[in-house]
Amino acid sequence: xxxxxxxxxxxxxxxxxxxxxxxxxxxxxxxxxxxxxxxxxxxxxxxxxxxxxxxxxxxxxxxxxxxxxxxxxxxxxxxxxxxxxxxxxxxxxxxxxxxxxxxxxxxxxxxxxxxxxxxxxxxxxxxxxxxxxxxxxxxxxxxxxxxxxxxxxxxxxxxxxxxxxxxxxxxxxxxxxxxxxxxxxxxxxxxxxxxxxxxxxxxxxxxxxxxxxxxxxxxxxxxxxxxxxxxxxxxxxxxxxxxxxxxxxxxxxxxxxxxxxxxxxxxxxxxxxxxxxxxxxxxxxxxxxxxxxxxxxxxxxxxxxxxxxxxxxxxxxxxxxxxxxxxxxxxxxxxxxxxxxxxxxxxxxxxxxxxxxxxxxxxxxxxxxxxxxxxxxx
Numbered sequence: 374x375x376x377x378x379x380x381x382x383x384x385x386x387x388x389x390x391x392x393x394x395x396x397x398x399x400x401x402x403x404x405x406x407x408x409x410x411x412x413x414x415x416x417x418x419x420x421x422x423x424x425x426x427x428x429x430x431x432x433x434x435x436x437x438x439x440x441x442x443x444x445x446x447x448x449x450x451x452x453x454x455x456x457x458x459x460x461x462x463x464x465x466x467x468x469x470x471x472x473x474x475x476x477x478x479x480x481x482x483x484x485x486x487x488x489x490x491x492x493x494x495x496x497x498x499x500x501x502x503x504x505x506x507x508x509x510x511x512x513x514x515x516x517x518x519x520x521x522x523x524x525x526x527x528x529x530x531x532x533x534x535x536x537x538x539x540x541x542x543x544x545x546x547x548x549x550x551x552x553x554x555x556x557x558x559x560x561x562x563x564x565x566x567x568x569x570x571x572x573x574x575x576x577x578x579x580x581x582x583x584x585x586x587x588x589x590x591x592x593x594x595x596x597x598x599x600x601x602x603x604x605x606x607x608x609x610x611x612x613x614x615x616x617x618x619x620x621x622x623x624x625x626x627x628x629x630x631x632x633x634x635x636x637x638x639x640x641x642x643x644x645x646x647x648x649x650x651x652x653x654x655x656x657x658x659x660x661x662x663x664x665x666x667x668x669x670x671x672x673x674x675x676x677x678x679x680x681x682x683x684x685x686x687x688x689x690x691x692x693x694x695x696x697x698x699x700x701x702x703x704x705x706x707x708x709x710x711x712x713x714x715x716x717x718x719x720x721x722x723x724x725x726x727x728x729x730x731x732x733x734x735x736x737x738x739x740x741x742x743x744x745x746x747x748x749x750x751x
Contacts (some may be wrong), residue, residue, distance in 0.1 A: 395420055397480040401466060401514070402488030402532075406631055409425045413635055422479045424464040424472075424488065424627040429618060466510025472517040480523065485530045486514055489562075490493075492596060496558035497705055507561035508568075515572045515580070524572075528642040531569045534562050535627065535653070535711045537584065542664050545714040548584070548651050556708040568713050570649075579647045582640050586653035586713040587734060590631040591740035598660060599628065599737065602667050607741035609695055610671040613749050616695055620702025622661040622684065625710045629654045632727035640722045653713020654726045664696060666734040671742075 377381045396419045403423025414421050467487050476484075489507045490496060496503040511531060518527050520649075537553035554560045566582050593600040597620065606690045608614035629652075637652045645690045661677070662687060668675045674689040675696065686696030718724045744751050 379398065384650060394482070396483065396493065397422065397479060397481045398483045398485060399424065399479055400485045400487060401464075402486075403461065403749045404591055405487060405491075406588075406594065408578040409629070413632075413639060417639075419458075419483075420460045421457070422475070422481065422581060423461045424475060425461055426463070427464050427734065434577070435737060438697070440711045444559045462594055465512060466506050469517065472513055473520050476517045477521045480521075481527060483528045483530070484514070484518065485532070485638060486511060487532045489532065490550040491534075491558065491592075494704055495596075495704070495709075496556050500518045500557035504561045504564075505744045507558065508564035510567035510570050515568060515578070519572070519576060524578045526617065527578070528637055528647075529569070529578060530642055531565060531582045532581065532638075533566050533582040533584045533649075533668060534559070535584060535586040535713060536708065537563055537566060538711060539706075539708050541708075541710060544710065545653075546656065548649055548717060555708050559708075573647055576713040579642070581641045581715065582649040583634075583641055583712075584649065584651045585634050586627040586629065586651070586711060588629050588631040588634040588652075589636075589737065591737050593737070599663060602660075602663055602742075603734070603737035603741045606664075606667040606671060607745045607750070609673075610738075611745055611749075613745060614638075615693065616697060617662060618697045618699035619664070619703065620699065620704075621707060621709075622664070622698065623659055623709070624707065625657045625659045626713075627653045627655065627657055627713045628663075628733065629726050630733050631648065633726045633728055637718060637724045640724055644721070647697055648721065650718045650722065651713045651715050652724070653715045653720055654730070655715065657710070658730055663734060666731060667738050668733050670697070670738050672683045 395664060398419045399422045401424045404425050413607035424501045462475050464475055466472070488510070490499060491507075492502045492708050515529065518524060518529065535546065536556060536559035537552045537554055538550060539559050541555040545685055552566075554563050569580045569582050572578045589597075589599045591603075595601060595604055601617070601619070603613060634652050637650070641648070641650060665675050668688075673695070675686040676689050678685055678687055681699055682698050684698050685694045687694050715724070
């Protein structure tokens with residue numbers, strides 16, 4: 374981390390009037406889980422511009438703590454949306470005009486396209502919207518870079534996904550594994566992947582795809598399975614809930630910590646040549662195992678009874694049923710097994726995950742216990 378920070382340090386003003394131009398990053402999806410990305414850049418001397426969608430209420434909860442960081446705001450400001458090191462812009466990946474305006478104004482040195490409709494199950498209900506944001510939205514952003522004449526100066530990171538592999542063609546999956554997406558989300562991200570490759574080859578843009586396998590943290594959205602589990606276990610531990618429902622308990626994923634993966638994203642844009650990478654832990658765990666580890670952390674042992682839709686998870690100590698299976702959470706086409714091979718990232722980037730699966734589960738449960746204890750309705 375320290376080595377990377379030293380490499381990233383830059384001085385000078387935001388407009389590059391001094392001898393050494395300061396690095397400027399644009400991050401789409403700034404209010405998502407990987408707000409960890411913004412923290413990393415602020416520490417490394419970047420000026421960060423975030424793009425967030427307009428909503429009827431403030432949706433900046435995941436970055437609120439940065440407004441009160443003395444490194445990122447001017448003392449005395451009542452609402453620190455605009456800070457010396459960070460500025461937020463209303464924008465949308467479906468609006469090419471606003472993207473051109475923001476990029477032309479900011480003239481970034483690095484762009485991290487993290488914005489997306491990223492819930493796989495929801496993508497079946499919002500297929501066209503998912504395609505527009507995740508697929509064509511990436512094209513709009515790339516085209517904005519080209520329109521602003523910045524293809525020679527900008528480095529572009531595209532948040533790709535292990536869902537590209539879907540119906541896996543080999544185990545583990547690496548950069549050369551054939552893609553076979555099994556959802557509108559995966560299909561949209563496949564278009565984004567190839568349009569990034571196209572701009573890289575057609576316009577010599579430094580653009581890379583980070584094929585990130587599942588990455589979690591306490592900031593994960595509550596409608597994602599890992600956070601649903603950690604929140605529910607926290608509520609059960611505090612006596613606020615008795616039982617919750619899940620879908621496919623035997624779905625297996627390669628889960629890592631978001632902060633490790635953010636580090637990999639940054640490293641990809643610091644290379645001499647643009648290269649696509651798989652980022653993963655190489656370990657596989659089932660949803661069932663995530664549930665068991667989470668409950669074990671709060672002193673409960675889950676034993677499973679029944680089969681298929683009738684299966685339940687019962688607390689061995691109390692006999693209370695805490696987990697049920699509900700078919701409404703099944704996907705129309707399941708992705709049963711994802712396991713990444715990030716040996717290329719280790720060899721070229723020197724990257725490897727630091728946080729273990731057990732540590733990840735414990736951190737998420739502990740943070741949700743703190744959250745629910747203070748605000749049961751959070």
